[in-house]
Amino acid sequence: MDPLWYKDAVIYQLHVRSFFDANDDGYGDFEGLRQKLPYLEALGVNTLWLMPFFQSPLRDDGYDISDYYQILPVHGSLEDFRRFLDEAHARGMRVIIELVLNHTSIDHPWFQEARKPGSPMRDFYVWSDTPERYKGVRVIFQDFEPSNWTFDPVAGAYYWHRFYHHQPDLNWDNPEVEKAMHQVMFFWADMGVDGFRLDAIPYLYEREGTNCENLPETIEAVKRLRKALEERYGPGKVLLAEANMWPEETLPYFGEGDGVHMAYNFPLMPRLFLALRREDRGPIEAMLQETEGIPESAQWALFLRNHDELTLEKVTEEEREFLWEVYAPDPRYRINLGIRRRLMPLLGGDRRRFELLHALLFTLKGSPILYYGDEIGMGDNPFLGDRNGVRTPMQWSADRNAGFSRAPYHRLFLPPVSEGPYSYHFVNVEAQQENPHSLLNFVRRFLGIRNRYARVLGRGSLRLLPVENRRILAYEREYQGEKILVVANLSRYSQAFDLPLEEYEGLVPVELFSQNPFPPVEGRYRLALGPHGFMLFALRPKQEIERLYLPDWAAPEEEMAGIPQDLPTVPLSGGVEGLFIDTLVDERARASFLSALGRVLSERSWLASRPKQVGLKDALRLQKEPPLYLTLLRLEGEGGSLEAFLPIALRQDREGPGLFARVRGGGGGYLFELSQDPGFYALLLRRLAQGFEGRSLKAHYRGRHPGHVPEALELLRPGLAAGEGVWLQVGLIQDGGLDRTERLFPHLSLPWVRRPVGGLYWERGRERRVLALTGTFPSGQPQEAFAYTLRLAREGLARLQDHPVGEGALGLMADALRELEALVRLLGVRLALLHRALQEVEGEGDGVPLLNRGLGAFVEVEGEVFLLALGKEGRGLPLRDLARLAYDLERALYLAAEEMEGAGPWVDLAADFLEEALFQAYQEATQGALEALEGFPQLMLALAQEQALREEKPSRQEVLKRWRRRTGEGGG
Incomplete structure (x- = not known):
């Protein structure tokens, strides 16, 4: 066990009696708390702080203890507590309980x-x-x-008594008192609790002539407490001090690493609210500096609100008067030297301020504490007296008693908030759990980020950045080279500012909620934030970001850098034409060439089958120097034969994608297949624009492109390139799909179907086939739909990877995958419209024509999705096309999950969610039910088996395993 676990903790504070009532007696209990552990786990907290649950007359909400060794009967038994503790530990949660050292109840x-x-x-x-x-x-x-x-x-x-008159103070000058309290601590630590909150710790001793607070004797007693704890249990159990003092008075409680492990940062807490209303970072910066210098092993506990009043004891009179005026103008909301309001009412219901304060809570130096109910924006009832207004029952649902208890209303220990905007009818877990925009899901998403970067945000250094605009608070968190940048706007108005990031030049800020990379740092960095806005960035090397966004089909740079040691050799006695022209053929060289080509084609993901034998059907020289030939190949495999259209080049240098053989003799050089070389596509487009005509021994080649010709094209995927509003699609696989596309697209009056304007054609007598098509796009940066889907899947799963799959998963997932779900629904509608349009053009048959290319048929430009190609001739059920799209969606999810820890458990749930959206969108567009829907699992299994043979990638294997499970055919 890591003895510094408390530095990575996210603590959730709760009253057992306020959380959930399992036996319907009106009081929350340990069985109820145990039942709600899945909710807390899904929320993202890993440590629970339980307020007093001991035997008590409850005159002070349990802090007036009458028996330290017994649980209040309404909360259950010691056995109930053990059962809860065991399950919390099994879920990876730690438990901190109260150790009330200063006083007891008069009933003790x-x-x-x-x-x-x-x-x-x-x-x-x-x-x-x-x-x-x-x-x-x-x-x-x-x-x-x-x-x-x-x-x-x-x-x-x-x-x-330092508190209520019914809470007499213990006499710590009596050694027997200290011994008795150590025994109380040992009793609960033996049971397995992980730490103790030391309640009211500054007031243990009294000395005449002093203020009886923070006396040297108290500090020494705390050190003895820690020594006793560690002598008995070793490191790992934690002491958390409630010391509401000025910074210089709190720091001694840490000692030299021999005092408490943690202490509440009371000096910082009210200054967060002060800075927010003054719209100036000064109060926060001042307290961060004042609270520096704690031991390396110590940690601050950060909080916004808790079970007491928002204490204003340790602020100046001027600060207190300002905070009272802006946060509690009604004197009824004031109590002692504080404000008795929950967080959301304190902020006037302002969601932006709520989110901003949580951003600071989760990213400033320390371990954050959430008070139960604040994650859903619970309200309060300040008219209940004392501080009971912020201790009302947890609001689980709009059902009776807020879903907290089935007991009669009059038997509840406190009434739930039932009137006004914070009524449990409007504010409850059930309503927010499935709403992706709820406060609950905002907190869950943020805690996912917090937990992913727990070491940086829990243990890392904090450096304030000197931004000229004082409404902006910016700081860097760093731990072992990993850097996170936090920027927050304390103003209610939008702000523009420059960040002094010169020392980070070349790093790329990656926004952590969206996982979107921002432009690299090149000196001072200009940003703008909306009212009370904030942003979190991971600062990462540029190379890492580029590697993250490599397309699925591309090999990483390090794999392309060298030449394979076993690169085949083609012995050529004459010129390169001996490989391609039948009348000039060098049979031995051609056999070596086709063997080497077959070997490399067996590794290409765009080829559905693995060729056992490769034959050359036709070839035409496109370029003389360096030699480049267009080839028609016949590929023989286990599933039969097919034809491929492939450009082959001979070059003297070995740079570039597609290298598959070296040439010995005939001038030497290296052979490349150019399916992944954007330079080839640019060359072909230029030749088509000039009006291309060529003749091989067997056929005519004719081509044209009447439109704009960009200087360069970007390769979207093998066979598809685009640039500056122009696209070029090459039929690497000659399955008739481009022929059908050219014939039918002019008859489809769908604005998102991009009709071809040019192409390259092979003609032999009456036989004609389309080798390539060209067309136009709206201006923008296009990307192939699978790459677009993969990016959305990466972003969505990155938002989910640190959340356990548990209660409320659907709402969290719906928000994280919102962009991907929108794309899926769009594709579902467009597939339905396409099927209908094709029926009108091609006529009725045994079903409808197949799309057959899945996501590879679509291209995305600036948020719009266009159809570029149909599949081969054939007819089948709409279910087949839906299965093809669903397969690509699943593969994108599994590919994305490979790159990040913790995302795997979400993939199956996300796949089901997206497939349901796909089916629903299709059926709504057709206004009818899909036929033979029960056959979908078997269709998917067959498709997954077929695709797994194409490529031995983990993502394809995972999809296959998924459908074997779904169909009950085994295979994991």
């Missing part, structure tokens, strides 16, 4: 015994014959208590 047997004259327990508490001792010590609960002394008529003396 210790106090009842101490009241008796001459009792040996008398010295367990602090007594006085007069209330004049420790004069000048402040009264903390000044709205409720007139003094820190209360007279007890049984004891005939005054007893000391």
Whole structure:
């Protein structure tokens, strides 16, 4: 176990009695909490802080303990607690409980015994014959208590209490008190709890002439507590100090690494709210500097709100007056020296401010704490008295009692918020769980990022960036070379600013929510943020980003850098024409050439089958120097034969994609197949624009392109290139698809079908075939639809990879995959419209014509998706085309999941979700049900088996395994 686990913790604070009632008695219990662990796991928290659940008269919400060793019966039994603790640990969650060291309840047997004259327990508490001792010590609960002394008529003396009069302070000058509290700690630690929150720790000792806070004796007692804990259990159990003090008074609690492990950053918390309303980062920067210098092994605990008032004890009078004025103008919302409101009402219901404060909570230096219900924006009821208004039942649903309990309303320990905008009828988990735009899903997404970068955000250094615009707070978090940049706009208006990032020149900021790369850093970096906006960036090397966005079919640069040691050799006695022209053929050289070509074609993903034998049907020279030939090949394989149209070049250098053989003799050089060389496509387009005519021994080649000719073309996938509004599609596989495309597209009045304007044709007598087609696009940067889908899948899964698949998964997934779902629905509609249009053009038959190319038939330009090609001639069910699209969607998901940890469990769920969207969109567009839908799993299995033979890539194997599972045919 990592002894510094608390640095990576995301802590969730809850009342057991407020969370969920499993036995319907009106009080939350441990069985109810155990049942809700899947919700907490899905939320993304990994540590639970439980407020007091011990035996108590509940005059102070459980902080008035009457028996440290017993659980309040309404919460269950010790066995219930053990069962909850075991399951939390099994889910990877740790549990911190309260250790109330300062005081007990007046009902505690210790106090009842101490009241008796001459009792040996008398010295367990602090007594006085007069209330004049420790004069000048402040009264903390000044709205409720007139003094820190209360007279007890049984004891005939005054007893000391820093809080309520029913909570007498323990006498820590008595060694037996310290020993007794150590035993309490050992009891719960033996049971397996992972840490203790030290309640009201600054007030353990009293000394005349002091303020009785943070005394040296208290600091030493804390160190003894830690020493006792570690001597018994070793490192790993944590002490968290509730020390609401000024920075210089809090720091001593850490000691030199021998005090508490964690302490609440009370100095920073109110300054977050101050900076937000002043729209100036000054208060935050000042407190970050003041709270520096804690030991390396120590950690701050960060929070926005909790079970108490928003305390304004440790702010200046001017700061307190300002915060009261802007956050609690109504005096009824004030209590003691604070504000008794929950977070969302405190912010006036402003979602942007809510999100901004959570961005700071999750990225500033420390471990964040969420108070139960804040993740859904729960409201409060300040009229319940004291601080009970922020301790109302968790709002699970719009059902009775907010889904918290089935008990009669009058038996609830507190009424749920049932009126106004925060009523449980509107604000509840059930309503937000499946809503991708809800506060709950925002918090879940952010915690996914927090957990992915737990080491950087939990343990890394923090460096403030000196931005001239003071409404902007910017800082860098760094840990072991990994850097995250956080930028936040504290203003209610949009802001533009320059970030001083000169030292990061060449790095690429990748926005963490979308996973979108921004332009590389080249000096000062200009950004703009909307009102209360924020952005998180990972700063990554440019090479890493380029590698991440390599297309599926492209080999990584490192694989292309060298020549394979076993590169075949083609022995050529004459010129290169001896390989291609039958009347000049060098039979031995051609056999070696075709053998080497067959070997490389067996590795090409665009070729559906693995050729056992390659024959040359025809060839035409396109370019003399360096030699480049257009070839028609006949490929023989297990599934029969097919024809391929492939450009082959001989070059003297070995640079470029497609190298497959070296030539010995005849001037030497290297042979390349150019299906992946964008230079070939640019050359072919230029020749077509000039009006191309050629003659081989067997056929005429004619071609034209009447449109614009860009200087260069980008290869979208093998066989398809585009640039500056022009596309060129080469029929690498001669299956008749381009012939059918050319014949039918002019008859399809669908604006997203791009009709060809030119092409290259092979003609022999009455036989004619289309070797290539050209056309136009709207201006924009096109990409092949599978690459577009893969990018959306990567972005979506990256948003999900750190979330467990559990309760509320659908809502979170729907938001993460929103762009991909929109694309899928669009394709479903367009496939339905295409089928209908093709029926009108080609007539009815045994079903409808096949699309056959899946996503490879589509291209995306600036958010619009265009159809460029049909599949080969043939008729079949619409289900086959849907299966082809579904297969590509699944493969994109599995490919994306290969690149990131934690995304795998989401793939099956995402595939089901997207396929349902595809079917639904298709059926809505056709206004009818799909026939033979029950045959879809078997169709998918057959398709997956066929595709797995094409290419031994993990993604294809995973799709096959998925459909073997779905059809019950085994195979994992």
